[in-house]
Amino acid sequence: MTRTLTLPLIIPASLVDAHRLDLTADGWGFATHHAVATASGDTYAMSTVRRYSWAPGATDPAERNFDHRVITRYAPDGTPTATALFGHPRPDGTPWAIVDGDKDNLAVLPDGTIAISSTPGSTHLISPDLSQVLASWRMPWGWEEQKARTGDPFAASIAVTPSGRLLCMTSEYGLSNWSGARPNIVAVSEPGSGLAPGAKAPLRALATLDARTARQTEADRYPHVLFRGAPVWRDNRPSPSLTELLSELTGTSGSLCRYEDSTMTRPAALRDDLFVVPVFGKLYRSTNLGQEFSFALLDDQGVVRGRLEGLDRRKDSPFTGFDFTVVADPHRGRAFHLNRYGLYAWTAEGQLRSRLSTEDKPFKPLKHFALLECTPAGELLLCHRKQHLLLRVPVPDDLGTLPAAVEAALKGYGPGRNALKKQYAPVDWHWVDNSAEVHHL
Numbered sequence: 001m002t003r004t005l006t007l008p009l010i011i012p013a014s015l016v017d018a019h020r021l022d023l024t025a026d027g028w029g030f031a032t033h034h035a036v037a038t039a040s041g042d043t044y045a046m047s048t049v050r051r052y053s054w055a056p057g058a059t060d061p062a063e064r065n066f067d068h069r070v071i072t073r074y075a076p077d078g079t080p081t082a083t084a085l086f087g088h089p090r091p092d093g094t095p096w097a098i099v100d101g102d103k104d105n106l107a108v109l110p111d112g113t114i115a116i117s118s119t120p121g122s123t124h125l126i127s128p129d130l131s132q133v134l135a136s137w138r139m140p141w142g143w144e145e146q147k148a149r150t151g152d153p154f155a156a157s158i159a160v161t162p163s164g165r166l167l168c169m170t171s172e173y174g175l176s177n178w179s180g181a182r183p184n185i186v187a188v189s190e191p192g193s194g195l196a197p198g199a200k201a202p203l204r205a206l207a208t209l210d211a212r213t214a215r216q217t218e219a220d221r222y223p224h225v226l227f228r229g230a231p232v233w234r235d236n237r238p239s240p241s242l243t244e245l246l247s248e249l250t251g252t253s254g255s256l257c258r259y260e261d262s263t264m265t266r267p268a269a270l271r272d273d274l275f276v277v278p279v280f281g282k283l284y285r286s287t288n289l290g291q292e293f294s295f296a297l298l299d300d301q302g303v304v305r306g307r308l309e310g311l312d313r314r315k316d317s318p319f320t321g322f323d324f325t326v327v328a329d330p331h332r333g334r335a336f337h338l339n340r341y342g343l344y345a346w347t348a349e350g351q352l353r354s355r356l357s358t359e360d361k362p363f364k365p366l367k368h369f370a371l372l373e374c375t376p377a378g379e380l381l382l383c384h385r386k387q388h389l390l391l392r393v394p395v396p397d398d399l400g401t402l403p404a405a406v407e408a409a410l411k412g413y414g415p416g417r418n419a420l421k422k423q424y425a426p427v428d429w430h431w432v433d434n435s436a437e438v439h440h441l
Contacts, residue, residue, distance in 0.1 A: 310352030
């Protein structure tokens with residue numbers, strides 16, 4: 001089992017200087033969305049730093065708004081080695097090479113290339129050293145772009161299986177009464193089919209979340225997402241839908257707590273041929289505690305094999321805090337979820353093997369962390385929301401001993417944080433770095 005490691009989620013010093021950013025001021029924010037690791041131990045983290053104060057027409061860099069995505073690469077010992085910036089015009093005034101999106105996520109492809117995906121369906125390939133954009137498939141968002149159906153999308157999220165298959169979530173237009181594109185299809189590439197400059201892997205659709213597609217037009221066909229050899233479109237799609245299957249599985253069809261108008265988040269690979277698909281029910285304005293949610297088990301033939309078991313709709317509800325992320329270790333066949341009530345671990349059969357309650361003293365600090373990913377070494381990547389640190393938590397072979405391992409990692413977090421404070425002297429828990437090379441994409 002590897003050792004616990006604490007990494008600073010950094011802001012490049014050049015960005016702070018260029019925007020004359022006062023780290024103690026209000027009106028700006030920093031948040032980390034996702035992180036991944038390579039088999040050799042490198043870590044990549046994606047964050048956003050933006051200023052959103054109201055200063056129309058401002059020319060002073062200290063007052064102008066900005067919105068940057070920051071990707072940082074870390075060596076196996078946690079040292080930042082490179083940073084890529086995009087989302088704001090480059091220093092020479094030219095536009096960035098990566099289209100804006102939402103719910104940014106990363107994947108390490110089998111050849112080491114980094115894939116950046118975002119909703120509704122843009123994917124960009126970045127060199128491992130973060131110095132250049134190698135390829136782009138864009139699905140712009142915005143009212144005019146969505147009306148025109150512009151772009152050439154690939155996926156809203158990508159996860160890589162042990163054999164190198166790409167497990168993807170893709171979006172569709174023309175669903176029910178929704179405006180714009182929504183994540184709706186779970187699809188997978190076939191063995192030997194990859195993603196590279198000039199090579200766009202075809203995807204085989206496994207499941208549809210919402211099958212209400214009467215509003216779709218010819219412009220809503222995407223030739224790389226296939227079902228029975230033809231593009232997914234209108235009735236040519238996996239059936240029954242996940243909405244129908246989960247309603248039947250839970251006996252909730254027609255009830256207030258139901259799966260109609262539900263939402264799907266990033267699928268995770270549990271094995272090479274078995275995946276976890278988080279689905280949560282319709283959101284209400286008053287309260288969502290007790291609303292239906294499922295972490296569905298879907299195989300590579302599109303069959304729902306059940307769901308991750310052992311969660312109570314109220315006592316374990318991910319609606320508190322809206323933490324629906326499930327990460328998985330496909331090399332060892334286990335899945336993990338963290339919300340405000342606890343950290344949970346399952347086997348590939350969906351059996352709950354460990355529940356660490358945040359009401360128990362050793363695990364109370366978990367309330368401040370978000371679970372981002374599982375590494376090829378089997379570690380959990382946890383991000384502290386306020387202190388902006390990434391914690392790599394080793395996971396034992398026996399999930400029954402996970403509580404002891406997590407308790408030890410949380411105890412080691414303090415000393416690791418204090419060592420970084422001496423090195424970086426953070427201001428309000430913001431870690432400014434001037435050692436990593438900065439690339440403007």
